[in-house]
Amino acid sequence: MFISCEEAHHNCDKSQYKEASFFERIKLTIHLIYCRACRKYSSKNAKLTEFIKMSRVECLDAAEKENLEAEFNKALSNK
Amino acid sequence: MSGHQINPNKWIDKYSDYLFNYTITRVSDRYVAQDLVQDTFFAGLKSMKNFKGEASERTWLISILKRKIIDHYRKTNSKKGQAEVKMNFNYDPDSEGDWLEQRVADPFDKTAEDTIENTELGMAIHNCMEKLSKKQAQVFKMKTILNYETEVICNELDITASNLWVIIHRARTALASCLEEKWL
Numbered sequence A: 001m002f003i004s005c006e007e008a009h010h011n012c013d014k015s016q017y018k019e020a021s022f023f024e025r026i027k028l029t030i031h032l033i034y035c036r037a038c039r040k041y042s043s044k045n046a047k048l049t050e051f052i053k054m055s056r057v058e059c060l061d062a063a064e065k066e067n068l069e070a071e072f073n074k075a076l077s078n079k
Numbered sequence B: 001m002s003g004h005q006i007n008p009n010k011w012i013d014k015y016s017d018y019l020f021n022y023t024i025t026r027v028s029d030r031y032v033a034q035d036l037v038q039d040t041f042f043a044g045l046k047s048m049k050n051f052k053g054e055a056s057e058r059t060w061l062i063s064i065l066k067r068k069i070i071d072h073y074r075k076t077n078s079k080k081g082q083a084e085v086k087m088n089f090n091y092d093p094d095s096e097g098d099w100l101e102q103r104v105a106d107p108f109d110k111t112a113e114d115t116i117e118n119t120e121l122g123m124a125i126h127n128c129m130e131k132l133s134k135k136q137a138q139v140f141k142m143k144t145i146l147n148y149e150t151e152v153i154c155n156e157l158d159i160t161a162s163n164l165w166v167i168i169h170r171a172r173t174a175l176a177s178c179l180e181e182k183w184l
Helices: A005-016 A022-034 A036-055 A062-078 B008-027 B030-046 B057-088 B093-103 B112-129 B134-145 B150-157 B161-182
Strands: none
Touching (some): A005 A022, A062 B030
Protein backbone atom coordinates (compact mmCIF):
# COMPACT_ATOMS: atom_id res chain seq x y z
CA MET A 1 0.00 0.00 0.00
CA PHE A 2 2.92 2.35 0.58
CA ILE A 3 4.64 3.47 -2.56
CA SER A 4 7.79 5.45 -3.29
CA CYS A 5 7.74 9.08 -4.39
CA GLU A 6 8.84 7.95 -7.83
CA GLU A 7 5.84 5.68 -8.11
CA ALA A 8 3.60 8.40 -6.73
CA HIS A 9 4.83 10.80 -9.43
CA HIS A 10 4.17 8.15 -12.04
CA ASN A 11 0.63 7.49 -10.81
CA CYS A 12 0.00 11.21 -10.61
CA ASP A 13 1.19 11.70 -14.21
CA LYS A 14 -1.01 8.87 -15.39
CA SER A 15 -4.03 10.25 -13.62
CA GLN A 16 -3.63 13.55 -15.49
CA TYR A 17 -4.39 11.56 -18.61
CA LYS A 18 -7.07 9.49 -16.86
CA GLU A 19 -4.86 6.44 -17.29
CA ALA A 20 -4.31 5.56 -13.65
CA SER A 21 -6.13 2.48 -12.40
CA PHE A 22 -8.37 2.61 -9.37
CA PHE A 23 -5.70 1.05 -7.15
CA GLU A 24 -2.98 3.30 -8.51
CA ARG A 25 -5.08 6.28 -7.50
CA ILE A 26 -5.73 4.84 -4.04
CA LYS A 27 -2.01 4.27 -3.50
CA LEU A 28 -1.31 7.81 -4.65
CA THR A 29 -3.93 9.24 -2.31
CA ILE A 30 -2.47 7.38 0.64
CA HIS A 31 1.05 8.54 -0.25
CA LEU A 32 -0.14 12.13 -0.45
CA ILE A 33 -1.47 11.97 3.09
CA TYR A 34 2.04 11.79 4.51
CA CYS A 35 4.25 13.21 1.75
CA ARG A 36 4.32 16.97 1.44
CA ALA A 37 6.72 17.03 -1.50
CA CYS A 38 4.43 14.86 -3.55
CA ARG A 39 1.41 16.94 -2.58
CA LYS A 40 3.25 19.86 -4.10
CA TYR A 41 4.10 17.89 -7.21
CA SER A 42 0.52 16.76 -7.49
CA SER A 43 -0.92 20.23 -7.28
CA LYS A 44 1.57 21.61 -9.83
CA ASN A 45 0.78 18.74 -12.14
CA ALA A 46 -2.96 19.32 -11.85
CA LYS A 47 -2.44 23.01 -12.49
CA LEU A 48 -0.53 22.25 -15.68
CA THR A 49 -3.38 20.05 -16.86
CA GLU A 50 -5.84 22.83 -16.07
CA PHE A 51 -3.76 25.37 -18.01
CA ILE A 52 -3.58 23.13 -21.05
CA LYS A 53 -7.32 22.64 -20.93
CA MET A 54 -8.22 26.30 -20.36
CA SER A 55 -5.92 27.69 -22.98
CA ARG A 56 -7.13 25.22 -25.63
CA VAL A 57 -3.60 25.32 -26.95
CA GLU A 58 -3.09 23.78 -30.39
CA CYS A 59 -0.35 22.36 -32.56
CA LEU A 60 -0.04 20.70 -35.96
CA ASP A 61 -0.31 16.94 -36.17
CA ALA A 62 2.28 14.85 -38.01
CA ALA A 63 0.38 14.74 -41.30
CA GLU A 64 -0.30 18.47 -41.31
CA LYS A 65 3.33 19.23 -40.58
CA GLU A 66 4.56 16.88 -43.30
CA ASN A 67 2.24 18.55 -45.73
CA LEU A 68 3.52 21.98 -44.75
CA GLU A 69 7.09 20.76 -45.05
CA ALA A 70 6.51 19.27 -48.49
CA GLU A 71 4.99 22.46 -49.86
CA PHE A 72 7.68 24.61 -48.30
CA ASN A 73 10.52 22.45 -49.59
CA LYS A 74 9.10 22.81 -53.05
CA ALA A 75 9.25 26.56 -52.67
CA LEU A 76 12.77 26.39 -51.21
CA SER A 77 14.07 24.37 -54.12
CA ASN A 78 12.47 26.70 -56.63
CA LYS A 79 14.30 29.68 -55.23
CA MET B 1 24.46 42.04 -29.54
CA SER B 2 24.74 41.17 -33.21
CA GLY B 3 21.56 40.94 -35.30
CA HIS B 4 19.43 37.82 -35.59
CA GLN B 5 20.25 35.30 -38.29
CA ILE B 6 17.69 34.09 -40.77
CA ASN B 7 17.48 30.39 -41.63
CA PRO B 8 14.40 29.22 -43.54
CA ASN B 9 15.41 25.56 -43.39
CA LYS B 10 14.57 25.49 -39.71
CA TRP B 11 11.37 27.54 -39.85
CA ILE B 12 8.84 24.71 -39.93
CA ASP B 13 10.61 22.84 -37.19
CA LYS B 14 10.95 25.85 -34.95
CA TYR B 15 7.93 28.01 -35.59
CA SER B 16 5.09 26.17 -37.34
CA ASP B 17 3.32 25.08 -34.14
CA TYR B 18 3.62 28.53 -32.60
CA LEU B 19 2.30 30.26 -35.73
CA PHE B 20 -0.47 27.71 -36.06
CA ASN B 21 -1.59 28.17 -32.48
CA TYR B 22 -1.50 31.95 -32.96
CA THR B 23 -3.72 31.66 -36.01
CA ILE B 24 -6.22 29.06 -34.86
CA THR B 25 -7.33 31.23 -31.94
CA ARG B 26 -8.11 33.97 -34.43
CA VAL B 27 -9.72 32.10 -37.32
CA SER B 28 -11.23 28.96 -35.76
CA ASP B 29 -11.02 26.87 -38.94
CA ARG B 30 -8.11 24.44 -38.97
CA TYR B 31 -7.66 24.40 -42.75
CA VAL B 32 -7.78 28.16 -43.07
CA ALA B 33 -5.24 28.43 -40.25
CA GLN B 34 -2.86 26.03 -42.02
CA ASP B 35 -3.20 27.94 -45.27
CA LEU B 36 -2.42 31.21 -43.54
CA VAL B 37 0.65 29.72 -41.87
CA GLN B 38 1.82 28.31 -45.18
CA ASP B 39 1.28 31.65 -46.92
CA THR B 40 3.28 33.30 -44.17
CA PHE B 41 6.25 31.00 -44.72
CA PHE B 42 6.10 31.57 -48.47
CA ALA B 43 5.92 35.34 -48.01
CA GLY B 44 8.80 35.17 -45.56
CA LEU B 45 10.86 33.26 -48.07
CA LYS B 46 10.13 35.87 -50.73
CA SER B 47 11.07 38.85 -48.61
CA MET B 48 14.04 37.29 -46.86
CA LYS B 49 16.25 40.13 -48.04
CA ASN B 50 14.11 42.59 -46.09
CA PHE B 51 14.90 40.89 -42.78
CA LYS B 52 17.15 43.31 -40.93
CA GLY B 53 17.90 41.10 -37.93
CA GLU B 54 16.66 43.66 -35.42
CA ALA B 55 13.75 41.50 -34.33
CA SER B 56 13.89 37.74 -33.93
CA GLU B 57 12.87 35.50 -36.84
CA ARG B 58 9.70 34.53 -35.00
CA THR B 59 8.64 38.11 -34.34
CA TRP B 60 9.25 38.91 -37.99
CA LEU B 61 7.21 35.93 -39.16
CA ILE B 62 4.40 36.81 -36.77
CA SER B 63 4.18 40.31 -38.20
CA ILE B 64 3.76 38.80 -41.68
CA LEU B 65 1.14 36.43 -40.29
CA LYS B 66 -0.78 39.24 -38.64
CA ARG B 67 -1.17 40.98 -41.98
CA LYS B 68 -2.32 37.77 -43.61
CA ILE B 69 -4.95 37.32 -40.90
CA ILE B 70 -6.20 40.87 -41.36
CA ASP B 71 -6.44 40.31 -45.12
CA HIS B 72 -8.43 37.19 -44.40
CA TYR B 73 -10.85 39.09 -42.14
CA ARG B 74 -11.33 41.71 -44.85
CA LYS B 75 -12.22 39.04 -47.38
CA THR B 76 -14.69 37.19 -45.17
CA ASN B 77 -16.24 40.27 -43.58
CA SER B 78 -17.52 41.70 -46.81
CA LYS B 79 -20.16 38.99 -46.74
CA LYS B 80 -20.63 39.05 -42.97
CA GLY B 81 -21.87 42.62 -42.55
CA GLN B 82 -25.21 41.95 -44.22
CA ALA B 83 -26.07 38.91 -42.08
CA GLU B 84 -25.45 40.83 -38.87
CA VAL B 85 -27.85 43.62 -39.76
CA LYS B 86 -30.61 41.06 -40.29
CA MET B 87 -30.17 39.58 -36.83
CA ASN B 88 -30.55 42.86 -34.94
CA PHE B 89 -34.18 43.30 -35.82
CA ASN B 90 -35.29 39.76 -35.21
CA TYR B 91 -38.80 39.71 -33.93
CA ASP B 92 -39.93 36.33 -32.72
CA PRO B 93 -43.52 36.30 -31.42
CA ASP B 94 -43.04 32.91 -29.71
CA SER B 95 -40.37 34.12 -27.31
CA GLU B 96 -42.06 37.36 -26.37
CA GLY B 97 -43.13 36.25 -22.93
CA ASP B 98 -39.71 34.86 -22.03
CA TRP B 99 -37.64 37.93 -22.76
CA LEU B 100 -36.44 38.45 -19.19
CA GLU B 101 -34.86 35.00 -18.83
CA GLN B 102 -33.19 35.23 -22.20
CA ARG B 103 -31.77 38.73 -21.77
CA VAL B 104 -30.18 38.39 -18.34
CA ALA B 105 -26.40 38.11 -18.54
CA ASP B 106 -24.93 34.68 -17.88
CA PRO B 107 -22.36 35.11 -15.09
CA PHE B 108 -20.52 31.98 -16.18
CA ASP B 109 -20.16 33.03 -19.75
CA LYS B 110 -16.66 33.80 -20.98
CA THR B 111 -15.86 37.46 -21.19
CA ALA B 112 -13.58 38.97 -23.79
CA GLU B 113 -10.90 39.29 -21.14
CA ASP B 114 -11.07 35.57 -20.38
CA THR B 115 -10.67 34.71 -24.03
CA ILE B 116 -7.69 37.00 -24.44
CA GLU B 117 -6.13 35.59 -21.30
CA ASN B 118 -6.58 32.03 -22.52
CA THR B 119 -4.97 32.92 -25.83
CA GLU B 120 -1.99 34.45 -24.05
CA LEU B 121 -1.76 31.40 -21.84
CA GLY B 122 -1.54 29.30 -25.01
CA MET B 123 1.37 31.43 -26.20
CA ALA B 124 3.09 31.11 -22.82
CA ILE B 125 2.71 27.33 -23.01
CA HIS B 126 4.32 27.29 -26.46
CA ASN B 127 7.17 29.46 -25.22
CA CYS B 128 7.80 27.03 -22.37
CA MET B 129 7.57 24.04 -24.72
CA GLU B 130 10.38 25.58 -26.74
CA LYS B 131 12.67 25.02 -23.77
CA LEU B 132 12.06 21.28 -23.83
CA SER B 133 14.28 18.91 -25.77
CA LYS B 134 12.96 18.02 -29.23
CA LYS B 135 11.89 14.58 -28.14
CA GLN B 136 10.20 15.79 -24.99
CA ALA B 137 8.31 18.45 -26.89
CA GLN B 138 7.24 15.98 -29.54
CA VAL B 139 6.02 13.34 -27.09
CA PHE B 140 4.31 15.90 -24.89
CA LYS B 141 2.51 17.50 -27.83
CA MET B 142 1.34 14.18 -29.20
CA LYS B 143 0.06 12.96 -25.86
CA THR B 144 -1.31 16.09 -24.26
CA ILE B 145 -2.36 18.41 -27.08
CA LEU B 146 -3.16 16.00 -29.88
CA ASN B 147 -4.41 13.36 -27.42
CA TYR B 148 -2.88 10.38 -29.19
CA GLU B 149 -3.02 7.03 -27.39
CA THR B 150 0.15 5.88 -25.67
CA GLU B 151 0.35 2.85 -27.96
CA VAL B 152 0.10 4.97 -31.10
CA ILE B 153 2.87 7.29 -29.96
CA CYS B 154 5.09 4.36 -29.02
CA ASN B 155 4.66 2.76 -32.42
CA GLU B 156 5.15 6.02 -34.22
CA LEU B 157 8.32 7.04 -32.38
CA ASP B 158 9.67 3.55 -31.68
CA ILE B 159 9.80 3.89 -27.91
CA THR B 160 8.40 1.79 -25.07
CA ALA B 161 5.58 2.87 -22.78
CA SER B 162 8.07 3.31 -19.91
CA ASN B 163 10.22 5.55 -22.12
CA LEU B 164 7.14 7.57 -22.88
CA TRP B 165 6.20 8.07 -19.23
CA VAL B 166 9.73 9.06 -18.26
CA ILE B 167 9.74 11.64 -21.05
CA ILE B 168 6.29 12.87 -20.08
CA HIS B 169 7.34 13.13 -16.44
CA ARG B 170 10.39 15.24 -17.29
CA ALA B 171 8.45 17.39 -19.73
CA ARG B 172 5.65 18.06 -17.25
CA THR B 173 8.07 18.92 -14.45
CA ALA B 174 9.90 21.37 -16.69
CA LEU B 175 6.71 22.92 -18.05
CA ALA B 176 5.13 23.26 -14.62
CA SER B 177 8.08 25.21 -13.25
CA CYS B 178 8.50 27.27 -16.42
CA LEU B 179 4.86 28.29 -16.33
CA GLU B 180 5.01 29.03 -12.65
CA GLU B 181 7.77 31.51 -13.43
CA LYS B 182 6.31 33.07 -16.53
CA TRP B 183 2.61 33.04 -15.72
CA LEU B 184 0.99 34.46 -12.57
